Amino acid sequence: MNVVARHFVPPAAALLAICATALAQEPPPANQQERKPDQDLADMSIEDLMKVEVTSVSKKEQKLLEAPSAIYVLRGEDLRRTGVSSIPEALRMVPGIEVARVDSSKWAISARGFGSRFANKLLVMIDGRSVYTPLFSGVYWDVQDTDLGDIDRIEVIRGPGGTTWGANAVNGVINIITKSSKEGERLQATAGFGTEDREFGSVRWGGMVGENFAWRAFAKYSSWDSGYRGIDEWWTSRGGFRGDWTASADDAVTIIADYYYGKRHDELTWPDFNSPTLNTTFRETSVARGGDVLMRWRHTYGPKSSMELQAYWDHTQRDADIANEDRDTFDVALQFRFPLMGNQDIVVGAGYRASRDEIGDAPTINFAPGHYTQNLVSAFIQDELTLMEDKLRLTVGTKVEYNSYTQVEVQPSARLLWLPAVHHAVWGSVSRAVRTPSRAENDVSFDLEFMPGAPPVLTRISGDREYDSESLIAWELGYRVEPMTSLSLDAAVFYNEYNKLTSVEPGTPVVNVVPFVHVVVPVAFDNNLEGRTYGFEATARWQVIESVRATASYSFLRMNLDIDNDSTDTTSEDGERSSPKHQLYVRGTFDLVTNVQFDAVGRYVSALRDVPAYVEADLRLAWRPVSNLEAALVGQNLARPHHKEFRTGSLGTTVTDVEHGVYFSVSVKW
Amino acid sequence: MKRIAWGTVALFALGATGALAVRQEPVPEYDSKSAFLYNFCVYTEWPASAFTKADSPIVIGIVGKDPFGDTLKRIVGDRTAQKRAIEIVRFEAVKDIKDCHLLFLPATEKKNIADALAKLKGTSTVLVGESDGVAAKGAIFNILIEDKKPKLEVNTDAAARAGVKLNSRLVNLAKLVKDE
Numbered sequence: 037m038n039v040v041a042r043h044f045v046p047p048a049a050a051l052l053a054i055c056a057t058a059l060a061q062e063p064p065p066a067n068q069q070e071r072k073p074d075q076d077l078a079d080m081s082i083e084d085l086m087k088v089e090v091t092s093v094s095k096k097e098q099k100l101l102e103a104p105s106a107i108y109v110l111r112g113e114d115l116r117r118t119g120v121s122s123i124p125e126a127l128r129m130v131p132g133i134e135v136a137r138v139d140s141s142k143w144a145i146s147a148r149g150f151g152s153r154f155a156n157k158l159l160v161m162i163d164g165r166s167v168y169t170p171l172f173s174g175v176y177w178d179v180q181d182t183d184l185g186d187i188d189r190i191e192v193i194r195g196p197g198g199t200t201w202g203a204n205a206v207n208g209v210i211n212i213i214t215k216s217s218k219e220g221e222r223l224q225a226t227a228g229f230g231t232e233d234r235e236f237g238s239v240r241w242g243g244m245v246g247e248n249f250a251w252r253a254f255a256k257y258s259s260w261d262s263g264y265r266g267i268d269e270w271w272t273s274r275g276g277f278r279g280d281w282t283a284s285a286d287d288a289v290t291i292i293a294d295y296y297y298g299k300r301h302d303e304l305t306w307p308d309f310n311s312p313t314l315n316t317t318f319r320e321t322s323v324a325r326g327g328d329v330l331m332r333w334r335h336t337y338g339p340k341s342s343m344e345l346q347a348y349w350d351h352t353q354r355d356a357d358i359a360n361e362d363r364d365t366f367d368v369a370l371q372f373r374f375p376l377m378g379n380q381d382i383v384v385g386a387g388y389r390a391s392r393d394e395i396g397d398a399p400t401i402n403f404a405p406g407h408y409t410q411n412l413v414s415a416f417i418q419d420e421l422t423l424m425e426d427k428l429r430l431t432v433g434t435k436v437e438y439n440s441y442t443q444v445e446v447q448p449s450a451r452l453l454w455l456p457a458v459h460h461a462v463w464g465s466v467s468r469a470v471r472t473p474s475r476a477e478n479d480v481s482f483d484l485e486f487m488p489g490a491p492p493v494l495t496r497i498s499g500d501r502e503y504d505s506e507s508l509i510a511w512e513l514g515y516r517v518e519p520m521t522s523l524s525l526d527a528a529v530f531y532n533e534y535n536k537l538t539s540v541e542p543g544t545p546v547v548n549v550v551p552f553v554h555v556v557v558p559v560a561f562d563n564n565l566e567g568r569t570y571g572f573e574a575t576a577r578w579q580v581i582e583s584v585r586a587t588a589s590y591s592f593l594r595m596n597l598d599i600d601n602d603s604t605d606t607t608s609e610d611g612e613r614s615s616p617k618h619q620l621y622v623r624g625t626f627d628l629v630t631n632v633q634f635d636a637v638g639r640y641v642s643a644l645r646d647v648p649a650y651v652e653a654d655l656r657l658a659w660r661p662v663s664n665l666e667a668a669l670v671g672q673n674l675a676r677p678h679h680k681e682f683r684t685g686s687l688g689t690t691v692t693d694v695e696h697g698v699y700f701s702v703s704v705k706w
Numbered sequence: 707m708k709r710i711a712w713g714t715v716a717l718f719a720l721g722a723t724g725a726l727a728v729r730q731e732p733v734p735e736y737d738s739k740s741a742f743l744y745n746f747c748v749y750t751e752w753p754a755s756a757f758t759k760a761d762s763p764i765v766i767g768i769v770g771k772d773p774f775g776d777t778l779k780r781i782v783g784d785r786t787a788q789k790r791a792i793e794i795v796r797f798e799a800v801k802d803i804k805d806c807h808l809l810f811l812p813a814t815e816k817k818n819i820a821d822a823l824a825k826l827k828g829t830s831t832v833l834v835g836e837s838d839g840v841a842a843k844g845a846i847f848n849i850l851i852e853d854k855k856p857k858l859e860v861n862t863d864a865a866a867r868a869g870v871k872l873n874s875r876l877v878n879l880a881k882l883v884k885d886e
Contacts, residue, residue, distance in 0.1 A: 077733060077737055077738065077740070077741040077781055078740070078741045078744045078745075078781050078782060078783070078785060080741065082742075082745045082749070082875065082876065082879060083879060085738065085741050085742065085745070085856070086855065086856055086857075086858065086879060087855065088732070088733055088738060088855075088856075089732035089733070089854045089855060090732060090733055090734065090735040090737075090738045090851055090854055090855070090856060219854075426817065458770070458771060458814060459771060459814075518771075522775060579775070582775075582776065582780075
């Protein structure tokens with residue numbers, strides 16, 4: 037237990053004592069306006085009853101049952117109830133998604149295999165803005181954030197989504213969707229502190245300008261402790277704005293803007309010709325800052341026909357010892373939806389994206405050319421065909437994309453939905469998706485640390501202009517059933533066939549004599565790996581009684597990666613062991629009394645290469661003495677003092693263990 | 707010293723809780739809809755022939771998959787309406803519908819509204835829907851959620867056909883809908 041944890045015991049005990057008191061007796065109403073117990077709704081005048089807001093999920097749930105893909109929706113409520121403090125941590129709740137923390141500010145997150153800090157087969161979007169970086173086709177998770185209280189839902193689709201979302205939506209799509217600014221409190225403030233989530237606070241306020249323009253703004257600050265025995269602590273601050281303008285009954289305009297700035301530390305090991313050990317290990321400090329502005333206009337023509345125009349600009353900058361990156365992305369997309377011949381629902385769209393970067397050299401890494409603009413032009417069409425009313429639906433579509441590296445890519449899919457009976461849905465699909473080359477795979481040159489020996493060996497990885505897209509043909513089958521209002525089950529099986537996956541091919545070693553004799557082994561990116569993966573995910577949600585809910589999910593994954601006959605790659609097949617074969621997640625949500633909430637989470641992740649299997653537990657206890665104040669005590673990773681989640685940090689980054697932690701927070705709203 | 711500090715924090719927190727203004731919390735959708743059903747029992751006047759005895763209960767039927775769970779029972783509790791007890795019954799499907807005074811047609815049964823109306827023809831059962839357009843198709847009440855607030859539609863033609871009288875207080879709050 038560290039110093040902060042020891043300090044923490046008195047308030048924790050006090051909170052528990054308060055909760056216990058609250059449990060022992062019915063909470064007395066604080067004053068006359070205190071919310072009545074819900075059965076008194078029946079005693080309200082009908083006029084008043086019509087003014088009481090309702091929380092409604094039924095329509096969305098219905099649509100979810102009938103989605104012809106492996107979709108899982110994490111509600112804002114799930115985030116609040118588990119007390120997760122970042123988007124990567126929230127994703128641990130999703131079946132089929134593997135989340136491994138590399139160090140305090142870095143994660144290896146992937147879906148259905150291929151876990152790596154630079155996992156590149158997952159498309160992530162926040163309010164329609166793509167946040168994966170074309171630098172390595174992955175995601176800098178440390179800068180993907182918003183006020184978590186404003187998140188309406190996180191929709192996660194396992195499996196390819198290339199037909200609508202385009203390249204990189206190979207193994208999954210994550211859509212983070214924030215609430216409309218019409219929703220939520222006028223003013224909400226949260227502050228807390230803890231051992232791992234060290235100090236954090238956020239303020240969010242919102243309101244109306246006139247009758248038709250709703251807005252909100254937030255500012256937040258978070259800081260995190262280092263991992264076990266690490267020197268990788270970090271902090272970040274962020275501000276954002278969202279405006280929702282109802283221009284007319286048929287026109288809605290949304291404006292979103294964000295800015296963030298943060299500083300993080302990590303430990304790097306580089307080759308160093310001046311060091312007696314040939315490598316040097318040091319503490320790196322990097323600054324990441326950026327911002328974005330997005331505008332979306334939606335015009336509704338009728339119940340099933342609409343138009344949506346969206347444009348955004350995103351700026352991101354990272355100043356680090358390992359490399360400086362400065363990137364501007366501009367994106368515009370237009371989409372129409374309309375019915376055709378009574379039984380067809382058509383969506384067509386087109387988009388253009390330009391991403392311009394400038395990358396500064398570092399001692400061991402450089403990009404040639406130093407700046408470059410990637411262009412992406414795309415168009416897609418999708419047709420949802422009702423073959424039999426309320427029984428059988430076929431969705432077919434394709435995306436056609438033009439990109440700067442591989443030119444034209446086609447990503448078609450066909451999905452069939454069968455509703456054999458009410459509350460039963462069966463779906464199946466076959467789809468193709470591609471992962472287009474990243475800037476790094478084309479242009480990078482990077483030296484790994486020296487391997488000692490006589491002479492010592494230096495591995496130099498370099499990009500290849502001939503590097504091609506990776507492609508996938510995916511077969512999926514799913515079943516959902518709601519045998520009772522209180523119980524729902526969801527299962528999906530998949531078989532994926534990958535072609536032209538990334539391999540690293542060693543070239544002819546070169547002997548250098550300056551400043552001393554050493555061997556340089558050049559290694560280039562190529563596409564000589566094939567893969568087959570299969571697995572399934574199953575989820576059950578059960579409302580045991582009114583005040584108790586249980587969720588459980590299990591994910592199974594098998595990966596087979598094989599190099600081609602003409603490949604000399606000795607490491608890539610090992611990617612099989614970078615993703616867990618088994619994952620289990622269970623969660624209980626308890627409303628102990630009307631103002632005390634308790635949540636318990638258990639997680640199991642099977643072993644990876646050099647990483648033992650682990651079981652972890654998270655707990656959250658929240659007390660709401662009056663409806664606008666909440667105090668919460670959260671314990672994370674409580675099963676052991678620390679555990680390891682991933683083998684390698686890539687690029688010489690030191691991996692640190694995840695430590696157990698506890699935090700306390702208070703939230704008030706008006 | 708530390709204990710004093712924490713005590714101060716606790717006192718401050720308690721003080722703050724008392725001082726804060728309180729606002730109405732949103733309620734679950736079916737809590738609200740349950741309260742509406744109860745109000746319909748109170749504000750609908752059925753013909754005497756709809757009850758076998760002077761103290762027969764008002765029967766609320768729910769057809770198909772019941773979205774209320776135990777919510778309706780909990781909200782209604784042991785309340786009475788028009789000096790009558792309130793009973794809740796469930797019907798597996800439209801073909802199983804039996805005598806009742808209010809019949810709730812969940813969104814999942816929307817497509818079966820014509821069959822339900824055929825089944826209710828000649829009775830004074832008040833059909834209550836929760837989906838777009840069902841009032842125009844013949845449901846007497848339709849509870850919709852717009853912008854998170856409940857909205858009520860009333861089809862007075864359908865009420866006249868069923869021979870029930872609706873309290874003007876209810877009608878005044880609702881949007882009037884004609885048959886399609």
